[in-house]
Amino acid sequence: MKMKQRLALVIILALVLSVIAPAGLPVYGDAGGSAAANHTFHINEGNITIASGTGEHAGKIAVTHQSSPSVTAFVYAADNIIITGTTTTNRVVVNSGVTANITLSDANISRTSFSLSICVFDMSGAIVNLTLVGDNFLRSNSLQPGLKVPEGATLTIKGPGSLKAENAFTGSSSAGIGGSNNQAGGIINIIGGTITAMGGNSGAGLGGGGLGNGGTINISGGTVTAIGGDYGAGIGGGTGGSGGIINITGGTVSAAGGRAAAGIGGGLNGGSGTVSISGNARVTATGGGPILERQNGWDIGSGSDNTSNGTLRIQGDGNQNPTVIFTTYGVDAGIPEGVEKPYTYCTIEGAGARDKNGVMIDGAYGPEAKDQAPLIVTGAPTSLIIGETCNLSSLISGGSTTGAITYSVSGSGVDVSHEGIVTAVEAGTAAITVTKEGDTYFSAVSTTVTVNIAAPVMPTIHPASVNYDLTAPTDRFTTITWGSAASVTAVVHGSENLVLGTDYTVNGNKLTLQADYLEALTLTAGEVMEFSIWFNNNSTETLTVHVVKGSIPSDNANLKSLTISAGTLNPGFSENALQYSVNVDNRVTSIKLTTVTADSNATVTINGTKVISGNVIPISLNTGNNMITILITAENGSTKTYAIHMNRAAASGGGGSGGGTSGSNRDKQQQTNETEKTEEIKEIEGSKDTQEASPPQKRILLTIGKREIVLNNETHQLDAMPFIDGETNRILVPLKFISEALGATVAWLPETRQVLITEGDTEILLTIGSKEVLVNGEMILIDTEPRIIPPGRTFVPLRVIGELLGATVTYDEGTREIRIEK
Structure with a gap:
C-alpha cells in the first residue's frame, strides 16, 4: 500500500513540474503563428549570443544574455530582438545558420583593447535583418x-x-562593415537609415577586408558614407x-577610397568588379590618391x-534617373557585355x-548618349580657285570624343579626301559636312562649311612688252608685275627653261629677268x-621684249628739291x-609749292595734274x-x-585779331565733325579741277545711314549702309557696288586679304586694315584704312572713289546725301 501511495505522489509531482518552465530558460511568445513580439536585451549586462534553438526549442531562436549567470531566452524567428545599452567589454554574436530580426536601439558597443581580436557584432554565416533606431x-x-x-x-x-561601424586600430586590415x-x-x-562605414588599413569601408573581394552590395535607399582605409x-x-558586385538603385551614397584604391570598386591591385547605378540614386565617388610609386585609384x-577593369553601367528609366559625381580621377571600368x-x-x-x-x-545623357561639345572649324576658306587645295583636318577642333572625323559633300565644286584635303575641281558652291x-x-x-569655287583669274602682266638696249646689257634688267x-x-624662252635664282627672281608679284641672262643672249637690234x-593656276602669259639701240632710259625718279611758301617740312x-x-x-x-626733279627727263604730277619741274604751283588749303x-x-x-600731309589750323574761337599768335593756342583749336567731312569733300573735288567738264555717264546717290542707293535713277538696296568713322570723321562707302557701277572690276584676294580694282590700264590694290594703297605698283597713303563690315562687305574712304577712280563727289551736309558722278 505504501508503495502505491509513493507512486501516486511521484506522478502528481511530475504533472506539476511539467507545466512550470525551468529556472533560467524563459520562453517568449505564444504559438508560432501569432503576431511577432519585441524582446529587449541590454548589452551592458553581458554578451549576447543568438543561436538556433535545439530539441524541444527547435525552430525558435535562443538568445543568451546577461552574465554570472547567463540566461537563455527562446523567441520565435519572426520576433524582433532589440539590443540597447553601452559597453566596452561585451559583444553580439549571431551564430552561423541563424536567421534573425534584430534592432539596434541607441546601442554603443566598443571594444578598444588591442590584446584580443574580437568583433563587437559578428554574424558570420547568419542572415540578419537589422533595423536602426536612434x-x-x-x-x-x-x-x-x-x-x-x-x-x-x-x-x-x-x-x-543611424549606424557608424569601424575598427578602432590602424593596420586592422578589416572593413567597416563586411569582411575581416x-x-x-x-x-x-x-534599404534605409544613415550608415557610416570606415575601414581599417587595407580594408574597404563597405565590403572586403584586406585581400578580400567586395562580395555583393545592394544599396536602394538611405544615406551611406563609406570610407576605405x-x-x-x-x-x-x-x-x-576586386569590387565584387555593387548595385546602387537609390539613396545618397558617398564613397572615398584609401590611398591607391578606388572610391567604388577595387582596392590596391584589385579590379573594379561589376558596378551598376540606377534609379534615383545620387552617388559621389572619390578615388584614393597615389602613394609611394603607386598610381591613384579611380x-x-x-x-x-x-x-582588369570590370564593368560600369549608369542607367535610369526616364522617370528615376541617377546622378554620379566623379570628384577626382574618373572611371576606368569597361562596358558590360551586350550593352x-x-x-x-x-x-x-x-x-x-x-x-x-x-x-x-560630364553632362546629362539621354536615351542614346550625350551630345558632344560643338565641332568648330576655324579659318576655313569661304572661296577657292579651281586647282587650289585646303587641309580642312588641321582647322578642326571641339567635340568630346576621340572618334574619327569623316567628310561628306553636297553641291558641286570640290573633292574631299578621307584625310580632309579639299580640292577645288570646278566652279560652283559646295557644302562640306x-x-x-x-x-x-x-x-x-557635325558642322558644315560652305565654299564657293571660281575659275582662276588670269594674271595680267605689266608691261606686256619691254624695250631692251643692247649697247649696255650689263646695266639693264627687266622687271614685270601681274595682278x-x-x-x-x-619661265620659258623658246625651248629653254630659265633657272629661278640665276636667270630670274620672283618677289611677291614681281618677276625680274637678270641682266646676265639677257646679255648672254647677244641679241641684235630689231x-x-x-x-x-607659267602660273600655279595652270595659266600662261607671254612677255614680249623688243630689242632697240640707243641710250638707256633713266630710272631716276627722285626729287632734287621740294620747297613750300609757308610752314616747315x-x-x-x-x-x-x-x-x-x-x-x-x-x-x-594757300601755299606755293616748287618741285625740282633730279633728272631733267622725269615728269612731275601734283594731285593728279602734270606740272613742269621747277615751276611754282599754287595750292588752296582747306581747314584741317x-x-x-x-x-x-x-x-x-x-x-x-612723295606725300605732304598739310594741316591748316581751325579758325580762332575768340573772334578778335589780338593775341592768339601762340603756336600752343593754335594747337588746341578743334574742328567740328561736319567741317571735317565738308573739307574731305572739298579735297576730293579740288583734285578734279583740271579735268575737262563732260556730261556724267554714271550718277550714284546714297545717304549716310541709309541702305537705299540710286544708280542712274534706279533704286537698289545695300546690305550695309554708308557711315562716318567715329575716330577719323571720314565717310566710308561700300567699295564693290560703287566701283562696279563706275565701270571698274573688283576681285577679292582671300590669302592676302586684299581687294584688286581694275579700270582700264589702272590697277588699284587695297589691303584690309592698311592705309597703304598700290596704284599700278606704286604706293600712296590714305588717311583711313579699308575695313570689312557685316555681312562681309568692304568699305573704303570716300576719297578712294574720288581720287583713284576719277569720279566727282559732292556732299550735302543738310541731307547727308553723297553724289558720285563720272
Whole structure:
C-alpha cells in the first residue's frame, strides 16, 4: 500500500513540474503563428549570443544574455530582438545558420583593447535583418570589422536610425562593415537609415577586408558614407580584392577610397568588379590618391596596379534617373557585355568626370548618349580657285570624343579626301559636312562649311612688252608685275627653261629677268624675244621684249628739291624721305609749292595734274588735313610718290585779331565733325579741277545711314549702309557696288586679304586694315584704312572713289546725301 501511495505522489509531482518552465530558460511568445513580439536585451549586462534553438526549442531562436549567470531566452524567428545599452567589454554574436530580426536601439558597443581580436557584432554565416533606431555605434579592435558580414552571411539594414561601424586600430586590415582580414564581404543590403562605414588599413569601408573581394552590395535607399582605409576601396574590395558586385538603385551614397584604391570598386591591385547605378540614386565617388610609386585609384573602377577593369553601367528609366559625381580621377571600368551605351538617362558631374582615355563624360545623357561639345572649324576658306587645295583636318577642333572625323559633300565644286584635303575641281558652291563620330558616351556631332569655287583669274602682266638696249646689257634688267594672287611656277624662252635664282627672281608679284641672262643672249637690234610665264593656276602669259639701240632710259625718279611758301617740312627734305607733315596757321589759305626733279627727263604730277619741274604751283588749303601727292615718273616709266600731309589750323574761337599768335593756342583749336567731312569733300573735288567738264555717264546717290542707293535713277538696296568713322570723321562707302557701277572690276584676294580694282590700264590694290594703297605698283597713303563690315562687305574712304577712280563727289551736309558722278 505504501508503495502505491509513493507512486501516486511521484506522478502528481511530475504533472506539476511539467507545466512550470525551468529556472533560467524563459520562453517568449505564444504559438508560432501569432503576431511577432519585441524582446529587449541590454548589452551592458553581458554578451549576447543568438543561436538556433535545439530539441524541444527547435525552430525558435535562443538568445543568451546577461552574465554570472547567463540566461537563455527562446523567441520565435519572426520576433524582433532589440539590443540597447553601452559597453566596452561585451559583444553580439549571431551564430552561423541563424536567421534573425534584430534592432539596434541607441546601442554603443566598443571594444578598444588591442590584446584580443574580437568583433563587437559578428554574424558570420547568419542572415540578419537589422533595423536602426536612434544613434548606434559598433567599434571593434584589431583585425575585426565593426559589423562582421563575411562571405556566406547576409545583412539587410533599414532605418530610421543611424549606424557608424569601424575598427578602432590602424593596420586592422578589416572593413567597416563586411569582411575581416583575408575575408571577402558577404551580401550587404541597405534599404534605409544613415550608415557610416570606415575601414581599417587595407580594408574597404563597405565590403572586403584586406585581400578580400567586395562580395555583393545592394544599396536602394538611405544615406551611406563609406570610407576605405589605406589601399581599401570606399565600397568594394580591400587590398588585392576586386569590387565584387555593387548595385546602387537609390539613396545618397558617398564613397572615398584609401590611398591607391578606388572610391567604388577595387582596392590596391584589385579590379573594379561589376558596378551598376540606377534609379534615383545620387552617388559621389572619390578615388584614393597615389602613394609611394603607386598610381591613384579611380573614382569608380580598379585600384592602382590593376588592369582588369570590370564593368560600369549608369542607367535610369526616364522617370528615376541617377546622378554620379566623379570628384577626382574618373572611371576606368569597361562596358558590360551586350550593352551599347553604358550611360543612359543619367547625369554625370564633377571635376573628375572623364574616362581612362581622358574623354570628358560630364553632362546629362539621354536615351542614346550625350551630345558632344560643338565641332568648330576655324579659318576655313569661304572661296577657292579651281586647282587650289585646303587641309580642312588641321582647322578642326571641339567635340568630346576621340572618334574619327569623316567628310561628306553636297553641291558641286570640290573633292574631299578621307584625310580632309579639299580640292577645288570646278566652279560652283559646295557644302562640306564635317562629322566627328560618337563613342560609348557621346552621339556624333557635325558642322558644315560652305565654299564657293571660281575659275582662276588670269594674271595680267605689266608691261606686256619691254624695250631692251643692247649697247649696255650689263646695266639693264627687266622687271614685270601681274595682278591677282597667282604665283609663278616657270619661265620659258623658246625651248629653254630659265633657272629661278640665276636667270630670274620672283618677289611677291614681281618677276625680274637678270641682266646676265639677257646679255648672254647677244641679241641684235630689231629682234623680238618672247618669254612664257607659267602660273600655279595652270595659266600662261607671254612677255614680249623688243630689242632697240640707243641710250638707256633713266630710272631716276627722285626729287632734287621740294620747297613750300609757308610752314616747315617735317622731316626736312631728303630725296629718300617720302612722307612729310606741315602745320600752318588758319590765316594761310594757300601755299606755293616748287618741285625740282633730279633728272631733267622725269615728269612731275601734283594731285593728279602734270606740272613742269621747277615751276611754282599754287595750292588752296582747306581747314584741317590736306593731302598733297607728288608723283615723279622717271624716263623709263618707274615712279616714286612723295606725300605732304598739310594741316591748316581751325579758325580762332575768340573772334578778335589780338593775341592768339601762340603756336600752343593754335594747337588746341578743334574742328567740328561736319567741317571735317565738308573739307574731305572739298579735297576730293579740288583734285578734279583740271579735268575737262563732260556730261556724267554714271550718277550714284546714297545717304549716310541709309541702305537705299540710286544708280542712274534706279533704286537698289545695300546690305550695309554708308557711315562716318567715329575716330577719323571720314565717310566710308561700300567699295564693290560703287566701283562696279563706275565701270571698274573688283576681285577679292582671300590669302592676302586684299581687294584688286581694275579700270582700264589702272590697277588699284587695297589691303584690309592698311592705309597703304598700290596704284599700278606704286604706293600712296590714305588717311583711313579699308575695313570689312557685316555681312562681309568692304568699305573704303570716300576719297578712294574720288581720287583713284576719277569720279566727282559732292556732299550735302543738310541731307547727308553723297553724289558720285563720272
